[in-house]
């Protein structure tokens with residue numbers, strides 16, 4: 320019998336049939352990229368979120384050809400400051416780099432997760448496997464829509480020194496594969512129309528442009544389960 324991993328719409332507790340139901344969610348890093356990411360940063364549960372306590376996936380380690388994605392911890396803030404402390408990373412997303420204090424505080428809040436039942440926050444530090452060095456982050460916020468479809472809003476950032484080597488595409492694709500394996504129905508990214516690098520990352524991850532625009536960003540989507 321085929322066992323399909325799928326996020327159940329029931330609350331409060333649901334486990335994938337055939338998957339590993341892990342512990343609790345983590346938080347996010349650079350949250351400006353999507354509205355979901357912004358809601359993570361503000362520690363708000365978006366109004367349309369119903370109940371996502373059924374999704375128990377955590378940011379478990381993901382290994383790709385060159386990269387190892389490790390679940391974000393509060394201790395990562397110090398190392399990530401060097402990666403993220405760059406105004407150029409905010410050209411398309413707005414905002415400014417965090418100070419060390421702000422980043423430590425942000426990571427602590429993200430690891431603690433949302434205070435209300437709602438979205439599930441998932442964050443990974445992107446590391447070069449051979450060197451172990453942190454070079455960026457990928458994130459996903461999983462929500463249950465009013466039509467009972469689970470939607471993951473995803474975003475990515477790679478430190479300027481490591482850009483242009485295919486790392487974002489490799490990490491984002493692995494993230495989408497992980498979300499697929501954990502039963503998410505739709506994957507969505509919000510990308511500015513003039514952000515060519517991020518558009519390429521979205522495309523490489525299997526997302527397609529839609530006619531929807533939110534806050535000046537085009538919505539890209541991958542429908543995993545029709």
Ligand SMILES: CC(C)(COP(=O)(O)OP(=O)(O)OC[C@H]1O[C@@H](n2cnc3c(N)ncnc32)[C@H](O)[C@@H]1OP(=O)(O)O)[C@@H](O)C(=O)NCCC(=O)NCCS
Pocket residue numbers: 352407408409411412474475476477478481482483484485486487488489509510511514515516517519520523
């Ligand atoms: C977007 C970002 C993650 C891309 O990181 P990256 O590691 O340089 O991306 P990759 O090397 O994987 O390149 C992805 C694709 O973009 C293309 N690309 C990279 N820079 C580009 C540019 N300036 N113009 C056009 N295409 C570009 C690459 O050729 C590659 O295309 P391909 O997949 O067809 O080969 C990085 O620029 C970043 O962190 N920016 C700041 C944060 C941000 O804006 N995040 C996105 C929010 S939606």
